[in-house]
Amino acid sequence: MLYSIDGRPAHDAMVEDGFVIIDNLIKPELLGPLREAAERTIKKARAGEWKERRFVGTPFPPWDEGTDVWGVQHLLHPDLGEPVFAEWYGSEEMINAVCELLQVKPEELQLELFNMLINPQDSDFDLPWHRDAIKPKVPEDEERERLNIPHFGTQWNTALYDESCLFVVPASHNRVRTAEERDITINDPLSRKMPGQLQVHLKAGQTVFYNNNILHRAIYYCANKRVTLHASFGSTEGGHHRAANIFQHGLDWMNEDRFVKTLPPSMITPYNNLQTMSKRAQLEKQQKAAVTASA
Ligand SMILES: O=C(O)CCC(=O)C(=O)O
Ligand SMILES: [Fe+2]
Known part of the structure; x- marks a missing residue:
């Protein structure tokens, strides 16, 4: 069974709190190669040789304005040429942990996003x-409705160096916001005084999994090294509910054969599951458009 660092069954902690910290999901012999691949990638992103980046000043996609980089997108892209990222994303440790948290079999996983969060160089950055x-201004009824859709996936941050950038409000992943939380998310989203906030401290090699409906924010200090792998997997049961969130990142490059050729065997079925989900999501979009047009 998978346990959190404080000894609780990881699945229980995830359901109750909306996040859980787990140790040792990087084999010791992969930590060095992952750090080296990350350093090469960060260098390219900061120099503008790798264009898929998130810039300070822009919290959410599209990240097309700015210069100082706080995130690097698409670590699995064949043009980056860093196979160790796929080796780790598809490793037994990761796949087993995700399967236990989602309570699915490996063949039910849906390959999704794999990015990296890094410290900017020129100025600090507050992610609200x-x-x-779920956008902050949605009415409470809609918020409740959307929170009631089961999650069908998980995302995580794995720190390659110690860091404490992420803050969460434990157990806020499955309830509507209180009046005060609602006010902060709409009117004061950079507040450092959210009631119940908890700073997530990660040691190098630790992973925090979190339900992305949890209220969360991050503070990136340019003086504190952050090199944190940021990825997700979905499950085939309800992966299509995740389509908008995943495809807003622009994943067309995953349709190419040369990408498929880079995948380790453990990721072939999750990849095929993503493709099936993508076709289904496109069909649903077309059907919706047709209904709207004829209404
Ligand atoms: O920086 C982090 O740890 C969180 C990033 C995040 O919340 C996001 O990209 O949506
Ligand atoms: Fe987020």
């Missing part, structure tokens, strides 16, 4: 309080 897929 948010839920990834």
Whole structure:
């Protein structure tokens, strides 16, 4: 069974708190190669040789304005040429942990995003309080409705160096915001005084999994090294609910054969599952458009 660093069954902690910290999901022999690949990638992103980046000043996609980089997108892209990222994303440790948290079999996993969060170089960066897929101004009824859709996936941050950038409000992933939380997320989203906030401290090699509906924010200090792998997997049961959130990142490059050729065997079925989900999501979009047009 998978346990959190404080000894609780990881799945229980995830359900109750909306996040859980787990140790040792990087084999010791992969930590060095991952750090080296990350350093090469960060260098390219900061120099503008790798264009898929997130810039200070822009919290959410599209990240097309700015110069100082706080995130690097698409670590699995064949043009980056860093196979160790796929080796780790598809490693037994990761796959087993995700399967246990989602309570699915490996063949039910849906390959999704794999990015990296890094310290900017020129200025600090405050990522506002948010839920990834529910906008702050949605009416309470809609918020409740959307929170009631089961999550069908998990995302995580794995620190390659010690860091404490992420803040969460434990157990806020499955309830509507209080009046005060609502006010902060709409009117004061950079507040450092969210009631119940908890700073997540990660040691190198530790992973925090979190439900992306949890109220969360991050503070990036340019003086504190951050090199944190940021990725997600979905499950085939409800992966299509995740389509908008995933495809807003622009994943067309995953349709190419040369990408498929880079995948380790453990990721072939999750990749095929993503493709099936993508076709289904496109069909649903077309059907919706047709209904709207004829209404
Ligand atoms: O920086 C972090 O740890 C969180 C990033 C985040 O919330 C996001 O990219 O939506
Ligand atoms: Fe987020």
